[in-house]
Amino acid sequence: MNAQQTPSPEPLYKRWLTEARITFRLGLPLIVANLLQMSMAFVDTVMAGNLSTQDLAAVAVGSSILTPVFMFGGGILMAVTPIVAQHFGGGVMDRIGKSVRQSLWLALILSVPTILLLRNAEPVLLLLDLEPEVARLADGYLKAAAWGIPGFFGYLALKHFNEAVSVTRPAMYFAIVGLFFNITGNYTLMFGKFGFPALGAIGTGWATMIVMWVMFSCMLIFTYRKKEYRRYNIFNDLRLPDPEYMKELIKLGLPIGITMTMEVSMFAIMSLLMALFSTAAVAAHQIALNIASVTFMMAFGLSSAITIRVGQNLGRKSMDMAGFSGYTGISITVAMMCCTAALFLLFPEFLVSIYTGDESLTPLAVQLLFFAAVFQISDGLQVSGSAALRGLKDTKIPMVVNLIAYWIVGLGSGYLLGFYAGYGPQGLWSGLILGLTTAAILHNLRFRYLTRNRSREELLEKSS
Secondary structure (H helix, E strand, C coil), rough: CCCCCCCCCCCCHHHHHHHHHHHHHHHHHHHHHHHCCHHHHHHHHHHHHHHCCHHHHHHHHHHHHHHHHHHHHHHEEEEEEHHHHHHHHHCCCCHHHHHHHHHHHHHHHHHHHHHHHHCCHHHHHCCCCCCHHHHHHHHHHHHHHHHCCHHHHHHHHHHHHHHCCCHHHHHHHHHHHHHHHHHEEEEEEHCCCCCCCCCCCCHHHHHHHHHHHHHHHHHHHHHHCHHHHHHHHHCCCCCCCHHHHHHHHCCCCHHHHHHHHHHHHHHHHHHHCCCCCCHHHHHHHHHHHHHHHHHHHHHHHHHHHHHHHHHHHHHHCCCCHHHHHHHHHHHHHHHHHHCCCHHHHHHHHHHCCCCCCCCHHHHHHHHHHHHHHHHHHHHHHHHHHHHHHHCCCCHHHHHHHHHHHHHHHHHHHHHHHHHHCCCCCHHHHHHHHHHHHHHHHHHHHHHHHHHCHHHHHHHHCCCC
């Protein structure tokens, strides 16, 4: 009598392909959504540039103030993804609905100081020593856009919930809707069409406000009407904010918001330091950084999918699968960034020519694009590594790591190499690479530590 044979485990490469396919299927709509949202800023810039130099400058200044505010509040609300993903993975359906309701309360609470800040930005604009007309337009832009903040934060809360339960396509569809309203709103309000007054850059702010509320309305209607979501009872038990749930959201989300703001601030300071070299250095830096920002949006979209998969598997009490999902996501993100790096190395002149035809500027921009190619690998590793940690609800240590990596290693070494060692703009970019590489190594080492040692039990207990 033959002994019963136990089936052989699935080969590792098949497991990897399966997980990579799931991660990419989740991440692709988010990549498209990120690129579409980024294109809205591009549309604002192009359309403002067709009005006047003052309007273009006002939109640029207003956006530079608005972006860190978006990143901080949006970063805090990203806590919804790992919390709901772990509940979803563990089948704790009643807590999902409560988490979503509390995230909407948090979105509303965060909106109040944000609106007050944006509608009272005159002191900041005065510090910038702008032309009076540019300052007036930028202030009007911010005052108008401020009224859209509750809609934007509410949209993010619902978007992150949908992502956490593996529903990522709505974000892509509603970003398309948002882009349509962005173009239409700008055309109508900036140029004074269809009987509306021509508001210039201020019209861009009102169009931005409209887009925020339109995207929130779309996501709210979708979430409310989706039959599969009725089991979560999201809208059936509306109550006042729960301090305990709110505490969890803020405890997990605040480090994310601070981290994202630090990253944006580092790039802003790098641009200011470039101005100490020459106008050409600033322009070349902006071209290389803008190209790299497009590819970063791709990595950022995949990173959200990594957080989802790690969080869901941890909720299922499978630390091994959580680790496997994290490493798979990290590997495909880095592979994708290697491809973009190859494009930077093979076609730098073509990429730069999209932005400028100035032959005196092109050589420096091409040089910085070579640095951006190296930057791609480090950026892919750090954003995917931090996303995997976010899936484990680990956000405090990554915040400290990024503080050291960005502000001490990155800016510090860049300043020394650029100014004291005399390497100029290339030295600043070298510092940028060192900072991102430091963050990449430390994030990935921490993920390995958390998924392979005695802290496994602690993480599994937290996911309960």
